[in-house]
Amino acid sequence: MFTNLSAKKNPHFDIRGLNHLALVCRDMKKTVDFYQGILGMPLIKTCDLNAGMGQHFFFDAGNGASLAFFWFPDAPEVEKGITVPKxxxxxxxxxxxxxxxxxxxxxxxxxxxxxxxxxxxxxxxxxxxxxxxxxxxxxxxxxxxxxxxxxxxxxxxxxxxxxxxxxxxxxxxxxxxDVLHAPATVNDRPAYLERQKTAVA
Known part of the structure; x- marks a missing residue:
């Protein structure tokens, strides 16, 4: 396992890693049962958001990083192909x-x-x-x-x-x-979509 993937240092900010990534769940109890119960990630902080806005829970993801979840009572449902892959x-x-x-x-x-x-x-x-x-x-x-x-x-x-x-x-x-490709832009969409059609055909 590699702790340093690159010898390059960030010249702009002393970013030490990921603090937390915040996602949205449908049922906080099921989320706790999965992440703590099945994956074994300790639940380290829970918050009730003021004015009945919902909850915010944090799980220890190791090495100082955490995975957080919001539960909003009025959150829209998940949409495959929009919020998660199909x-x-x-x-x-x-x-x-x-x-x-x-x-x-x-x-x-x-x-x-x-x-x-x-x-x-x-x-x-x-x-x-x-x-x-x-x-x-x-x-x-x-x-x-x-x-x-x-x-x-x-x-x-x-x-x-x-x-x-x-x-x-x-x-x-x-x-x-490992860094060989030019970043794509909005203008590259038609060419990529054409390549997709060709690959499927």
């Missing part, structure tokens, strides 16, 4: 979500533990993908082999609200050669 990420289907949405949460784990964690989740009744190895091959991933360019291995599963979760284990530190 398909389970391990199925390699359509994982598109809306601009500004939170697509998935990946927890850092030891990659060697992924098969054991997959078994634990399955025994708890959670649908979980096979171990997926992400690499720089033309396919970009494989369930069956570890390509020489492997950079992270993962398993995928969902919480009670369909939020996509991942246990991910880095295979190596990142290098300058």
């Amino acid at each position: 398909t389970h990420m391990g199925d390699m289907g359509n994982v598109t979500t809306a601009v500004g949405s939170m697509n998935h949460v990946a927890f850092d784990v030891d990659a060697e533990m992924l098969p054991a964690y997959m078994e634990k989740l399955t025994k708890a009744g959670i649908k979980v993908s096979k171990v997926l190895h992400h690499d720089d091959s033309p396919e970009g991933h494989s369930f069956t082999r570890k390509h020489p360019t492997l950079w992270v291995s993962s398993i995928y599963f969902q919480d009670p609200d369909g939020i996509q979760l991942e246990f991910a284990g880095w295979a190596r530190p990142m290098r300058d050669t």
Whole structure:
């Protein structure tokens, strides 16, 4: 497991890592049962929001990071393809979500533990993908082999609200050669959508 993925230092801010990521749940009790009961993440802080606005709970995600949930009594329902992907990420289907949405949460784990964690989740009744190895091959991933360019291995599963979760284990530190692509813009949408049509045809 790698604690430093890059030797590069942030020249603008001394950001030490992720403090917390705040998501929205439908049922706080089911969320606590899942994250604390099944994933074993200690519940470390609970808040009742004033004026009956709802609740805000925090779970310890390790190494100083936490995962937080809001429960709002008037929150809209989840919409697949908008707030969460349409398909389970391990199925390699359509994982598109809306601009500004939170697509998935990946927890850092030891990659060697992924098969054991997959078994634990399955025994708890959670649908979980096979171990997926992400690499720089033309396919970009494989369930069956570890390509020489492997950079992270993962398993995928969902919480009670369909939020996509991942246990991910880095295979190596990142290098300058890992940053090769120009960032896409709104103007690149037509070309990418055309490539999608060609790939499906």
